[in-house]
Each structure stands twice: as C-alpha cells, then as structure tokens.
Amino acid sequence: xxxEVVMPQMGESVTEGTVTAxxxxxxxxxxxxxxxxxxxxxxxxxxxxSPIAGVLVxxxxxxxxxxxxxxxxxxxxxxxxxxxVPAAAPESAAKAAASTxxxxxxxxxxxxxxxTATALAEAPTPxxxxxxxxxxxxxxxxxxxxxxxxQEHGIADLSQIDGSGxxxxxxxxxxxxxxxxGAHERAQGTNGSTGRIAQPSxxxxxxxxxxxxxxxxxxxxxPQRAAIAEHxxxxxxxxxxxxxxxxxxxxxxxxxxxxMKAEFEERxxxxxxxxxxxxxxxxxxxxxxxxxxxxDGDQLLYRGDINVGVAVALEASLIVPxxxxxxxxxxxxxARSINDLAERAxxxxxxxxxxxxxxxxxxxxxxxxxxxxxPIINQPQTAIISTGAIKKRxxxxxxxxxxxxxxxxxxxxxxxxxxxxxxxxxxxxxxIRQTLEGWE
Amino acid sequence: MSQYDVxxxxxxxxxxxxxxxxxxxxxxxxxxxxxxxxxxxxxCLLRGCIPTxxxxxxxDMLETLKKGDQIGVMxxxxxxxxxxxxxxxxxxxxxxxxxxSYLMKKNKIDVHLGHGRLxxxxxxxxxxxxGKKETLSTKNVILATGSTCFHLPFIDMSPxxxxxxxxxxxxxxxxxxLVVIGAGAVGTEFASVFLRYGSKVTLIEMAPAVLPSEDxxxxxxxxxxxxxxGMTVLTSSRVTDVKADAAGVKMVVETKKGDxxxxxxxxxxxxLVAAGRAPRTQDIGAKGTRLKINxxxxxxxxxxxxxxxxxxxxIGDIVDTPWLAHVASKEGILAVDHIAGKNPRPINYRLxxxxxxxxxxxxxxxxxxxxxxxxxxxxxTGVFPFSAIGKAAILxxxxxxxxxxxxxxxxxxxxxxxxxxxxxxxxxxxxxAMELESTIEELLMTIHPHxxxxxxxxxxxxxxxxxxIHI
Numbered sequence: 001x002x003x004e005v006v007m008p009q010m011g012e013s014v015t016e017g018t019v020t021a022x023x024x025x026x027x028x029x030x031x032x033x034x035x036x037x038x039x040x041x042x043x044x045x046x047x048x049x050s051p052i053a054g055v056l057v058x059x060x061x062x063x064x065x066x067x068x069x070x071x072x073x074x075x076x077x078x079x080x081x082x083x084x085v086p087a088a089a090p091e092s093a094a095k096a097a098a099s100t101x102x103x104x105x106x107x108x109x110x111x112x113x114x115x116t117a118t119a120l121a122e123a124p125t126p127x128x129x130x131x132x133x134x135x136x137x138x139x140x141x142x143x144x145x146x147x148x149x150x151q152e153h154g155i156a157d158l159s160q161i162d163g164s165g166x167x168x169x170x171x172x173x174x175x176x177x178x179x180x181x182g183a184h185e186r187a188q189g190t191n192g193s194t195g196r197i198a199q200p201s202x203x204x205x206x207x208x209x210x211x212x213x214x215x216x217x218x219x220x221x222x223p224q225r226a227a228i229a230e231h232x233x234x235x236x237x238x239x240x241x242x243x244x245x246x247x248x249x250x251x252x253x254x255x256x257x258x259x260m261k262a263e264f265e266e267r268x269x270x271x272x273x274x275x276x277x278x279x280x281x282x283x284x285x286x287x288x289x290x291x292x293x294x295x296d297g298d299q300l301l302y303r304g305d306i307n308v309g310v311a312v313a314l315e316a317s318l319i320v321p322x323x324x325x326x327x328x329x330x331x332x333x334x335a336r337s338i339n340d341l342a343e344r345a346x347x348x349x350x351x352x353x354x355x356x357x358x359x360x361x362x363x364x365x366x367x368x369x370x371x372x373x374x375p376i377i378n379q380p381q382t383a384i385i386s387t388g389a390i391k392k393r394x395x396x397x398x399x400x401x402x403x404x405x406x407x408x409x410x411x412x413x414x415x416x417x418x419x420x421x422x423x424x425x426x427x428x429x430x431x432i433r434q435t436l437e438g439w440e
Numbered sequence: 441m442s443q444y445d446v447x448x449x450x451x452x453x454x455x456x457x458x459x460x461x462x463x464x465x466x467x468x469x470x471x472x473x474x475x476x477x478x479x480x481x482x483x484c485l486l487r488g489c490i491p492t493x494x495x496x497x498x499x500d501m502l503e504t505l506k507k508g509d510q511i512g513v514m515x516x517x518x519x520x521x522x523x524x525x526x527x528x529x530x531x532x533x534x535x536x537x538x539x540x541s542y543l544m545k546k547n548k549i550d551v552h553l554g555h556g557r558l559x560x561x562x563x564x565x566x567x568x569x570x571g572k573k574e575t576l577s578t579k580n581v582i583l584a585t586g587s588t589c590f591h592l593p594f595i596d597m598s599p600x601x602x603x604x605x606x607x608x609x610x611x612x613x614x615x616x617x618l619v620v621i622g623a624g625a626v627g628t629e630f631a632s633v634f635l636r637y638g639s640k641v642t643l644i645e646m647a648p649a650v651l652p653s654e655d656x657x658x659x660x661x662x663x664x665x666x667x668x669x670g671m672t673v674l675t676s677s678r679v680t681d682v683k684a685d686a687a688g689v690k691m692v693v694e695t696k697k698g699d700x701x702x703x704x705x706x707x708x709x710x711x712l713v714a715a716g717r718a719p720r721t722q723d724i725g726a727k728g729t730r731l732k733i734n735x736x737x738x739x740x741x742x743x744x745x746x747x748x749x750x751x752x753x754x755i756g757d758i759v760d761t762p763w764l765a766h767v768a769s770k771e772g773i774l775a776v777d778h779i780a781g782k783n784p785r786p787i788n789y790r791l792x793x794x795x796x797x798x799x800x801x802x803x804x805x806x807x808x809x810x811x812x813x814x815x816x817x818x819x820x821t822g823v824f825p826f827s828a829i830g831k832a833a834i835l836x837x838x839x840x841x842x843x844x845x846x847x848x849x850x851x852x853x854x855x856x857x858x859x860x861x862x863x864x865x866x867x868x869x870x871x872x873a874m875e876l877e878s879t880i881e882e883l884l885m886t887i888h889p890h891x892x893x894x895x896x897x898x899x900x901x902x903x904x905x906x907x908x909i910h911i
Contacts (some may be wrong), residue, residue, distance in 0.1 A: 143877030148850045166785075170876055172852075299783060 003052050005036065005074040007010035007067045017041045018066045018223050027083045037073070038348060040223055042357055043321060044123060045348040056285060060274045066223070078205040079119045130162040142170040149175050153233045155350035224317045235379045239416035243374055250390050251408045252439040264335060272425065273390060274364045278308050278433040281362055281385065282334075288428045294380040295419050309358030310338055313365065320346050320378060322358040366390060372410040383415040383425070385432075442550070444470050444578040446779060448772075449556035449724070451475070452482020452744045453489075453765040454756030455584030456540050458772030463547035463581075467782040470576055471549055472556030472566050479537040480544065480551070483586050483757075487606045490536055492629055494529040495609075496797050499636040504836075509879050511836055520637055522612055527683040529609075537898045549695050552576065557725030558752065559618075565725070580779045583739065584772065585724055587757035589718040590623070594682070597714060601684040602711045605630065615710040616638045619691065621679055623650035627714035628662070628798035634801065637910070641708060642672040644693060649675055651796060656856040657823070657843060660860060665800055665839050684710065717760040734738035743786035745775040752780070793871045795864040800840045803867035806855030806874055809845050818848040821903025822880070825898050826860040828911045831891040836862040842900040844880065851879040851905075862893050869897050880904050 007017055017039035024037070035047040036056070049183045054076030061073040077084075142150070142158045143165070149172065150158055161178045184374035188191040212218065221229070221421050253276045264271040285292040285306045294301045306327040309320040326334060360385040363375050372388035388410040395406045411432070415425045445467035455471060462469040473480055485492065499519065505515040514532045544551050552566045552574065559565035564576045588675040589604035593595055593653035599607060605626050614637045620627045623645035635641040643650065643666065649659035650666065650673060666673050674695055680703075681692040689711045694703050698827030719737040726733055728753055730748035732740040741747055747754050753775040770787055777784035796802040812819045822844040826832035840860025856870030873883055888894050901906045 025451075144879050144882050145850055145852050145877040147880055149853075152850070 001078050001154065002057070003050060003054060003076050003078055004072045005076060007039070007061075007071050007073050008048060009069050015378045016066050016068045017046075017175075019044070019061045019063055021063060022059055026056055026059065027085050028056050029082045030054060032051065041352060043222070044345075044350050044352045044354075045314070046350065047348050050076065052076055052078060054078040055082060055084060057085050062112045064220070079113050112422065114209055127394045141174075143172065145172050146170050146175045148424060154212050155178055155357075157365045198434060202358075222317070224319075228357075231379065232376050235376050238379055239368075239377045239382075240270075240418050241377065241414050241418040242422065242425070243412055243414050245372060245410060245412045245431055246426075246433055247393075247395075247408050247410050249395065249437045250409055250432045253436050253438075254407055256439045262333075264332065267332065267407075269332060269338055271335050272338065273366075274338055274362070276436060277329055277364060277385075277387060278310060278323060278326060278334050278338065278381060279331050280310055282306050282329075282358065283435055284416070284428050284431040285360055286327050288424060289433055290420060290424060291383050291415070293382055293419065294359070295382065296380075300419060303359045305357075305359065309355075309361040310341065311361065311363040311365070312342045315345065319350065319355060320358065320361060321345050321350055321354050322356065324357070348382045354423070363387070366409055372412045373412050374412055377414055377416060382419045383413055384410055385413045385429075387411050442468075442470070442576065444468050444550075444576060446470075446580045446582060446776065447472065447556070448582045448584055449562060449564065450541065450584035450586055450756070451480040452553075452756060452768060453484045454542070454768030455482065456480060456581065456619045457769040457775050458584060459549050459556060460543055460547050460754065461776045462779070463549050465776060465782075467780060469547075469549045469847075470552055470797060471544065471579070472552045472554065472564065472576075474553070474555040475601065476569070478553055478609045479534075480540040481533075481537045482584075484534060484768075485536050485540065487609055489765050491609050492605075492633070492795055493528050493627075494532045495525065495541070495633045496526050496629060496799075498528070499633045500776060500799070503636050507836060515693050517827040518615065518834045520782075522637075523615060526610075526612065539663060541792055542775050546827070555723070556725065557730075558729055558749075559725055560728075562751065565665050573796055577728055580753065582605040582745075582772065582775050583721075583747070583752065583754040584756045584768065585720045585759060586768075587719050587763060588718040589713070590718040592679075592713055594709075594714055596682070596684070597713070598684050600686065601689045601709070602682065602713065604713055606622070608710075608712050617642070617688075617708040617711045619644065619689065619706060619708040620714055621712035622716065623647075623652070623673070623675070624716070625651075625794075625796040625798075626797060628666075628802075630712055630714065631666070631671060632682045632798040635666075640672075640708075641670075642674065642708065644674045644677050644679060645881050647675065648677050651802055653794070654796075654802060654804055655845070655855070656802065656810060657841075658802055658859045659838060662798070662800070662802060665859075666798075671798070672792070681898070687747055699810075708769065717757065717763060721758050744784070745771050746778070757766050761787075761789055762794070766814060767792055788875075790873070791871060791874050793867045795867065797864060800860050801838070802859045803863040803865035804857040805853065805871045806853070807845055808855060808857065809843075812845050812847070812854045817854060819854070820848045820903070820904055821844060822900045822906055822908070824899040824903050824911065827894060827897055828899070829896050831893050831895070832861060834891065835893075842896040844864070844883075844900045844904045846904050847879050853878050853883065854879060856897070856900075858896075860893075860896070866894055866897060869894060882895075 018039055020040045021038040023035050030036055030050045032053040033049045036050040038045065038047050055281040056074060057077045057080065058075035061067050066075055074122065106186065126385045131136050158170050161170050163173050165171040190351050243394040253273065257271055261271050292303050293308055296302065305325055307322050307324045308326045309322045311318055311320045323334060323337045323341065341354065358378065358381065360381055363384060363386040365373060366387045366389040373386040375384045377384050377388035390407050392405050393408045395404050395408060397404060411429060413425055414428050443772065446462040446469045448459045448471045451471050451473040458880050459469050459471040463607045479486060491604060496892040502520055502796040505518045508515045528887040530534050540582045541752050551807060554566040554568040557565050558581060559575060562577055562579060564578060564581055566576060569745055588607055591604065595602060597604060608630055615634060617640040619635045619642045620631045621644050623643050627643065628650060631643045649656065650663045651659050663673055674693060677693050679691050683690045688707060690707050691711065692703060694701050701799065721733050721737045721739055731752065732748045734740065734879050739758050740759045741754050741759050745753045755771035755775055757763045761767055774784050774787055791805060793803060793805045809817060809819060810819055816836065823841050826840040828891055843857040845855035853874055856867065872906045880901045884898055899908050899910060
C-alpha cells in the first residue's frame with residue numbers, strides 16, 4: 001500500500017523547511033523511525049525519521065526545495081520489496097507538482113515579483129491548526145484605509161510595518177511614516193522572504209556590484225545563514241549595543257573541575273567549563289533581573305524564567321539551544337543539559353522549540369583560542385556574554401603586587417544600553433567573576 | 441486620615457466615570473463634590489444634557505401629537521403642562537443622580553461633600569457647607585471641576601427676565617417671546633424646546649450662520665428649518681444693549697449685511713444668554729503648584745491629561761478639548777489608565793462626535809467639507825436627503841440629509857455630517873467607521889437594514905461614489 005510522508009511540523013513557529021539531503025534512494029527499504037531525509041529551517045537542522053516502514057518509491061522534493069509543512073515529500077510502499085518501485089498513480093504526481101515549492105532561488109524570485117497587490121486582494125491563508133500567525137494577524141488587522149494605501153504603493157507585506165493601533169493594527173499614520181521613510185522601496189528591492197525592515201532610517205547597503213570571475217562560484221545562502229544574517233543586522237539596528245570586558249581568574253574553577261570531574265564521569269556527565277559559566281550566569285541573572293528582561297515598546301518585560309541559550313558552532317553555521325530554568329538546576333543538571341543539547345545540535349537531532357525562549361545568551365567560543373570577542377545581542381534579549389580562551393596569563397595580585405601565572409579568561413558582555421547602564425552591566429559581570437573566582 | 445490612590449474633584453460625567461474606573465482598577469478612590477443639593481452628576485446630569493434632553497423629549501412629543509392628524513392620530517386639545525413637565529424632568533434627574541450615588545457605593549468610592557481644593561503635595565482639602573475643613577491624603581488627583589455658564593459682561597443677569605441655561609431650566613411658565621443669544625448647541629436646543637412649547641423665539645448669532653462650527657450645508661439646512669418652523673433667526677448679529685424690568689426685556693440688535701450695519705430694537709418677555717461656558721478653575725487651590733492655567737482659565741495638560749504638577753490630572757471642561765460629556769468621560773478613563781500604569785493610547789480628538797439635540801437634530805464627526813479642503817485633501821462629498829428614505833417618510837420627518845466628506849485619493853472617510861431625525865444616534869456609525877479607518881467602500885459594503893434611517897448613511901456613501909440608488 002502506498003503511504004505518503006509529509007514535511008513534519010518542526011515547532012510552533014516553523015512553517016516550512018528546506019530539504020538538504022536525502023538519506024535513502026528510491027527502492028531502499030526504510031524502517032520506521034529511520035532517518036529518511038535531512039531538512040534545515042531558519043531555526044535548526046534536523047533529520048526527519050520515517051513515520052512508517054516500507055520501500056521508498058517516490059521522492060517529491062529535490063535537495064534545495066523549500067517545502068511547507070504537511071506537504072507530501074515522499075511516498076513509501078508498505079508492501080513492496082527492496083528495489084521494487086510500483087508506478088505512481090497519476091493523481092499523486094499532479095499533487096506533487098502542485099505542492100512542491102520551487103527551489104530556493106526560484107522561490108525568492110517568485111516572491112519578489114508576484115507578491116504585490118495580489119497578496120493583498122486575497123484572503124490570508126490560515127496557517128495549520130487554525131491559529132493564524134502573527135503576520136496573518138497583522139495583515140488582517142490593518143485598517144481598510146491602510147490596505148488601500150498599501151495597494152497603491154505596492155506594499156505587499158504589512159507585517160514589516162510596526163503597528164501602533166490596537167493589537168498591533170497598522171494605522172494610516174504608521175504606513176505613511178513607513179512610506180515617508182522610504183523603507184518600502186528598499187523592501188521591494190530585496191527578497192520578500194527576509195521580512196521586516198528593522199530600521200527605516202538605516203541607509204540601504206550599497207550593491208557590491210560583484211563581477212564573478214571564472215574561478216568564482218555562487219552558492220545560495222541557506223535558510224539558517226540567511227536567518228542569522230537578518231537577525232544580526234536587525235539586532236544591531238534595534239539595540240543600543242554597549243560593551244564591558246572583564247578578566248576572570250579560573251584557578252578556583254580549575255580546582256573544582258579537577259575535584260569533581262571523576263565523580264561526574266561516573267554519572268555519565270562530562271564536566272565542561274561551560275557548565276560552570278552557565279551556573280555563574282544563572283546566579284547573576286537571579287541577582288540582576290533586569291539583565292534577564294526584554295524591552296517591549298517602552299515597557300520592560302521582566303522574565304520569570306531564566307533560560308540561558310548556549311551557542312554551539314556547527315560546520316557552516318551556529319545554533320543556540322536553550323537550557324531552561326537554569327537557576328533551578330544543579331551544576332550536574334546543567335552539565336547534563338548542555339552535553340545533551342550540544343550533542344544533538346551537532347547531530348541535527350535538535351527540535352526547533354529547543355532553540356526558542358532564551359532570556360540570555362552565552363557564547364563560549366573561547367575553545368577556538370581568541371582573547372575575547374564582541375558579540376551581538378540575540379533579540380529580544382537585552383545582553384549576551386562572549387567568553388575568550390582560558391589561557392595562562394600573568395596577573396598582578398592587587399594587594400601584594402605579587403606577579404602570578406593564572407588561568408584567566410576575558411569575558412565581554414554586550415548589553416542594550418536602552419535598558420541597562422554600565423554600572424549594572426559591570427555589577428552583573430562582577431557577580432559572575434566573584435562566583436567563578438570564589439568557586440568552592 | 442485615609443490615604444487614597446486617587447481623589448477626583450468634581451462628580452460630573454468626567455469625574456464620576458474616572459472614579460468608577462479608578463475603583464475598578466483596584467485603586468482606593470474618593471470623589472469630592474460641592475453641589476449644594478448634595479447630588480452627584482455635575483452639570484451634565486443636574487443642569488445640562490439630561491434635563492435639557494428631557495425637555496426636548498416633551499417638545500418632540502408635543503410636536504408629534506400636534507401633527508398626529510396628518511397620520512390619522514386625532515389627539516385633540518394637545519397642551520403642555522409646565523408643572524408636570526418640570527416634575528417629569530425632576531424625576532429623570534433624580535433617578536440618574538441616585539444612580540451615580542449607587543455606583544459610588546457599589547464601587548466603594550468615598551464621597552466627600554464640600555469644595556475640594558489642591559492643598560499641597562499629595563493633599564486635597566475639602567471645605568464643607570458648614571465651613572469645617574477636612575484634608576484627604578492621596579497619591580493622585582484628578583481635577584474635573586467642569587464649567588459654568590458664561591455671562592456677557594455688558595448684560596446684567598436678572599433672575600426674572602435675563603436667564604442663563606441654568607435658570608431657564610427652572611422656568612415654570614412658557615415665555616411669551618424668548619430671545620436667545622448664541623446659536624450654538626445650547627442656544628439652538630432651548631430655542632427648539634420653547635418654539636414647540638409655544639413661545640415666539642428669536643435666535644441671534646454673531647457668526648454668519650447658526651451652528652457655526654458645523655459643515656456649512658448643515659448650518660444652512662438648520663437655519664432654513666428653524667425659519668420654516670416659525671423662528672426668527674438673525675445671523676451676523678449682536679446684541680449691543682439690554683434693558684430689563686419687571687415687564688420684559690428691551691434690547692438693541694445690530695445686524696451686519698455686507699458692509700452695512702442696521703440696528704433694531706427688540707422687545708421680548710425673556711432673554712436667554714447662551715454665549716458659551718467658562719471653566720471653573722478660579723478656586724481649585726492652584727496657587728503654589730506647577731499647574732499652568734491660561735488667560736481663559738483653561739488648565740494645560742499633556743496627551744495623558746497630566747498637568748504640570750506631578751500626580752495632578754485635569755479632564756473635561758477645564759481643559760482645552762471639546763467640552764462634551766462623552767469627551768470628559770473618555771478623558772477620565774484615560775487619566776486613570778495612565779495613573780494605573782496601563783500604557784493607554786491618547787484620545788484622537790478628530791473622532792469626537794458632536795451632537796446638537798435641536799429640531800431637526802444635528803450631529804457630526806470628523807472634518808467638515810471646508811476644513812477638509814483647508815487640510816489639503818482633495819475632497820469629494822456625497823449627500824443623501826432623508827426625503828428619499830422610506831423610514832423618514834413613515835416617521836413624517838423628512839427634513840435634512842446625510843453628508844459624507846471623503847478624500848478622493850483613497851476614499852478615506854474624513855467626516856460624516858447628519859441633520860435630520862435621530863442624527864445623534866446615527867452618527868455613531870460614522871464614528872466607528874472612522875475609528876476603524878474605513879474607506880467609503882466599507883460603508884457602502886455594510887448591509888444596512890431596511891427600512892431604517894441608517895440607510896441614508898449607506899446611500900450617502902453610494903452618492904459619494906457617484907451612484908446613489910434611491911434618488
């Protein structure tokens with residue numbers, strides 16, 4: 001019997017995924033829960049396991065295709081034998097042609113040219129599960145007058161405009177300000193899928209006017225790379241980035257780690273320096289709730305949960321899984337969580353929801369040896385710490401003037417100066433320093 | 441001494457609504473009222489909206505019954521009994537004032553009777569009728585002291601013959617000849633009442649049109665109707681001299697026509713001075729505070745009704761926004777929401793419905809045709825008369841029209857102007873449509889029930905698009 005495999009729902013907010021690799025060939029036998037293909041979304045890379053056992057008889061999406069969730073991407077035959085490929089019914093072939101979105105490059109082209117007035121005229125498509133997305137709400141919650149103005153100016157996507165009306169409704173004043181800022185002209189020039197224009201006053205980047213030579217080649221920016229690019233630019237445009245840099249003596253942590261390592265290993269947990277850092281960060285966040293807050297309009301949203309994102313470098317990109325309620329975990333619990341998340345991030349088994357909901361981020365890239373780095377805030381958080389390499393450095397004891405060799409690391413915190421002042425930022429980092437330097 | 445979160449001074453539609461909303465927001469609230477009759481409700485309830493609309497209702501009914509024979513209702517010897525009318529009006533006022541007192545109790549709002557004044561930071565003093573003083577301690581104060589009738593300096597008010605809008609409410613007889621100075625809302629409403637009660641009425645207005653703040657077509661229609669009903673209307677006219685004695689009032693009226701000014705003497709039994717209202721801010725304890733009160737007595741406030749003095753808000757007729765009960769109420773809610781830290785949206789004063797309950801009724805929201813042109817819009821209008829509306833014919837009230845003012849570019853609805861039956865009820869459709877930033881298209885897409893007066897609004901939308909159906 002033929003059975004269809006659909007693009008799975010990968011998380012609350014993920015509506016599409018790009019197929020990055022097929023792990024099975026036509027005619028291969030696939031076991032239930034065996035990885036069938038790999039996808040990448042703007043949040044996460046993941047292997048998609050087969051929901052049933054059978055023989056792969058059709059692949060309806062090519063590598064590089066971006067496919068909406070619940071679209072059929074493969075057909076298995078549960079009764080066929082290995083190598084046996086029954087012909088597809090004409091009906092399913094037609095469905096495949098209709099449901100598969102063209103490859104990434106073509107898709108963006110289509111969006112740019114086609115999605116102007118027509119998108120406005122049509123009723124918004126309800127998203128899966130009947131719950132409209134924020135973008136759909138924004139679009140339906142614009143006013144009739146705004147839709148008329150948008151149509152005239154060829155603005156297809158009202159969600160790129162900040163709505164000041166009730167429930168984020170885009171008002172005439174909002175769209176007029178948007179048009180006057182010239183932002184919509186820039187928006188039209190770029191790929192519609194990158195969505196909102198963060199800062200109307202920012203001049204559009206000059207076209208680099210690249211002339212590719214014979215030995216050059218283009219590669220499409222993957223969805224994750226594109227998402228990171230967009231997030232970073234938007235963050236720079238959103239937050240008033242200020243920085244503070246502290247050198248932290250890791251002697252006490254070294255000693256503690258040496259002491260505890262074996263015990264942790266007995267319990268199957270690798271004790272890394274990151275675990276200590278995350279623990280120290282969680283304690284400091286509890287002492288300084290404003291660093292755990294987010295700015296919403298002109299209101300500070302103080303977060304009840306302390307969820308620390310830990311950046312994990314992948315081959316071609318970076319992902320930030322989130323350790324939830326860190327303040328409620330012991331060092332052991334933190335270490336176990338981090339090991340688990342990092343391992344699954346590298347093997348593409350992370351769920352998209354596991355990279356959401358962070359309230360603060362730690363980027364521990366010291367493993368590559370830098371003195372320190374200056375990070376960009378992961379919106380809508382208000383601060384981020386980047387750690388340098390733990391290296392032996394010469395330090396001077398401030399009381400005795402003695403010159404000592406100590407393992408230290410240089411921490412740089414980028415903070416949103418709209419919400420946090422230098423004093424708070426320094427006290428927060430000092431809290432972390434004291435925790436780490438005084439570890440018992 | 442109690443510690444309050446909010447003390448409201450004044451219990452009119454601004455003050456009492458603010459107090460209720462404040463209590464509902466979990467704030468400990470008191471209200472101060474100096475009304476000698478110890479009733480709550482302020483001008484609106486005691487000597488404004490409510491009693492005048494009661495009088496207008498009797499006038500409407502009188503007129504309807506008198507015209508009853510036209511539609512087969514033979515009501516012979518229809519007459520007005522002023523004493524019974526006054527009793528009815530009194531009952532309506534009393535019922536509403538009682539309702540406000542009940543709402544204070546229900547919401548656990550302390551009512552302090554006496555003259556409230558600011559008395560230093562976080563303090564309000566209340567001077568009772570017997571002269572005793574009490575001090576309330578509060579984090580916030582909302583000033584809602586309202587306004588009084590404005591008197592023209594050269595006219596001596598005599599309780600017998602020369603009246604303001606407070607005094608005329610208490611009339612026990614129908615005046616033989618009533619002259620009204622001022623053809624704004626108050627003047628035209630009393631003129632409409634007493635004309636139908638049987639008085640000879642002369643309406644005098646300084647501006648070149650009655651209801652001068654309304655759209656010019658509406659003003660012209662109102663004047664035409666007033667004259668048709670038998671009223672004498674003198675526009676571009678001013679009263680320059682008034683002499684009153686027990687027998688009556690004698691006044692000199694100058695009328696400008698082009699460059700020429702003519703003068704005439706009018707003798708009447710009564711004169712109503714309805715030349716406007718003045719804010720009641722002389723005795724609110726502003727001295728020594730950072731309250732800014734301008735030469736007209738108006739308190740300066742920001743978009744959240746905050747005065748210059750921290751923790752002190754001002755709303756209603758003492759601030760420079762339209763002096764209407766519904767505006768005061770909205771301002772009260774806005775001030776409370778701001779106090780409660782709810783991050784409210786400021787009021788859009790472009791969308792205040794203006795209502796005049798004269799006969800025919802007049803109501804408008806948004807820009808008049810002239811104001812829209814002055815604002816730089818490329819204006820188109822749509823007018824539809826009630827004479828072509830079935831329901832109006834049924835009601836035997838076919839005067840007036842609906843006028844839509846819109847912007848040609850986007851069909852943006854800029855203003856809705858109605859003169860005719862139930863105009864003050866019908867205007868809400870336009871107010872809502874404009875709040876939602878509708879275009880004319882949404883108005884005409886909206887299915888209007890048939891037969892209703894509201895059809896005139898949809899038809900005016902059709903007319904604005906150049907294709908009215910029923911004309």
